[in-house]
Amino acid sequence: MRLDKWLNDLKICSRRESGKYIKQHRIVVNDVVMTNGKQHISPETDTITIDGEARRSYERDLYYIMHKPAGVVTATTDRMHETVIDLIADEDNRKDLFPVGRLDKDTEGLLVITNDGPLAHRLLSPKKHIEKVYYAQIDGEVTAADVKTFEEGVVINEEFTAQPAKLNVLTSGEGVSEVEITVYEGKFHQVKRMFIAVEKEVTYLKRIKMGGFDLPADLELGEYRHLTAEEMGQLEDK
Numbered sequence: 001m002r003l004d005k006w007l008n009d010l011k012i013c014s015r016r017e018s019g020k021y022i023k024q025h026r027i028v029v030n031d032v033v034m035t036n037g038k039q040h041i042s043p044e045t046d047t048i049t050i051d052g053e054a055r056r057s058y059e060r061d062l063y064y065i066m067h068k069p070a071g072v073v074t075a076t077t078d079r080m081h082e083t084v085i086d087l088i089a090d091e092d093n094r095k096d097l098f099p100v101g102r103l104d105k106d107t108e109g110l111l112v113i114t115n116d117g118p119l120a121h122r123l124l125s126p127k128k129h130i131e132k133v134y135y136a137q138i139d140g141e142v143t144a145a146d147v148k149t150f151e152e153g154v155v156i157n158e159e160f161t162a163q164p165a166k167l168n169v170l171t172s173g174e175g176v177s178e179v180e181i182t183v184y185e186g187k188f189h190q191v192k193r194m195f196i197a198v199e200k201e202v203t204y205l206k207r208i209k210m211g212g213f214d215l216p217a218d219l220e221l222g223e224y225r226h227l228t229a230e231e232m233g234q235l236e237d238k
Contacts, residue, residue: 004037026051064113066224074102101186109207110215126185133182133209139201142169142177146198154194212237
């Protein structure tokens with residue numbers, strides 16, 4: 001990897017600013033003072049210091065699990081609202097990070113953040129049948145007829161019929177019903193639109209599971225951490 005790209009990816013400085021760092025002899029790799037931003041380094045194995053301070057090794061692929069809070073948008077940048085990427089601390093935040101899929105602004109729960117495009121494609125592709133499980137509170141009584149409708153695939157409009165989904169009714173009443181819903185795709189506002197189609201409204205929504213991986217009980221709202229190798233495998237379990 002080029003030295004100036006490494007500096008930029010770790011948000012130490014921009015590629016343009018890296019020239020100043022190098023001209024001032026502030027960067028040393030394996031006891032050699034760097035003199036050109038185009039020089040190639042091996043961040044995984046090289047010993048790199050900036051102003052005499054050792055920098056952490058570069059991880060090519062990053063995988064985080066976040067407990068997304070409501071009020072934060074699932075995007076890399078937004079001019080008006082705080083994003084899930086804004087919640088990543090400076091020392092962990094790289095410019096190539098992105099959220100896998102989308103949770104609505106008012107939706108909470110499990111969110112994967114990575115820079116691994118192929119993984120994101122596998123997790124989101126309906127053909128892979130990776131399940132996404134949500135806990136929801138519904139305004140109104142969820143009935144056995146609704147369960148059957150979800151199993152058959154909900155007609156949202158002339159252009160979109162949701163794939164068959166599993167609707168598990170936890171509690172049901174004329175006021176608020178509690179359900180768990182399992183879907184295998186992630187269209188815009190999909191869960192909310194499915195309930196609108198059966199004349200009900202989602203008042204609270206939280207993703208609690210993806211594949212074989214459950215949202216960790218000890219991960220508080222707004223917190224994130226690295227995924228372990230075992231958890232990575234669970235995400236793609238069917």
